[in-house]
Amino acid sequence: MSRTKLLAAGLLAALLPLPAMAEGSAEAGRTKISMCVGCHAIPGYKSSFPTVYQVPMIKGQSAKYIEAALQAYRKGERSHPTMRGIAAGLSDQDIADLAAYYGTR
Numbered sequence: 001m002s003r004t005k006l007l008a009a010g011l012l013a014a015l016l017p018l019p020a021m022a023e024g025s026a027e028a029g030r031t032k033i034s035m036c037v038g039c040h041a042i043p044g045y046k047s048s049f050p051t052v053y054q055v056p057m058i059k060g061q062s063a064k065y066i067e068a069a070l071q072a073y074r075k076g077e078r079s080h081p082t083m084r085g086i087a088a089g090l091s092d093q094d095i096a097d098l099a100a101y102y103g104t105r
């Protein structure tokens with residue numbers, strides 16, 4: 001296996017053991033994105049705190065990926081301060097709904 005493949009497999013393994021998933025509703029998610037669009041819906045937007053940082057596009061990523069990312073921010077496994085603050089205020093249901101709204105299946 002190449003280094004890259006090993007790395008990818010490792011990353012995947014780190015994301016896989018997800019807690020029991022709440023069933024997400026894209027319809028419910030639509031009502032919850034007001035706190036996300038300010039950063040994630042602006043093409044090329046860079047957040048200015050703590051450093052100039054490119055905000056990733058989340059629309060169109062897989063729902064599983066978005067859910068795993070939000071759970072990781074909430075648990076502190078991902079350390080970006082802005083997203084940790086946001087994710088800390090989300091319930092499992094919020095995360096599932098947002099993932100269903102933003103994600104592709």
Ligand code: HEC
Pocket residue numbers: 032033035036037038039040047053054055056057058065066067069070078079080082083086098
């Ligand atoms: C203040 C600006 C801001 C707001 C508001 C915000 N985000 Fe983020 N988000 C960011 C930044 C900056 C990153 C990149 C952080 C990093 O590199 O870890 C990010 C990363 C993410 C990621 C990971 C993307 C990836 O490619 O790994 C997801 C998923 C995400 N945000 C979802 C959301 C959701 C859902 C909301 C609303 C509940 C939200 N964000 C609100 C700035 C914001």
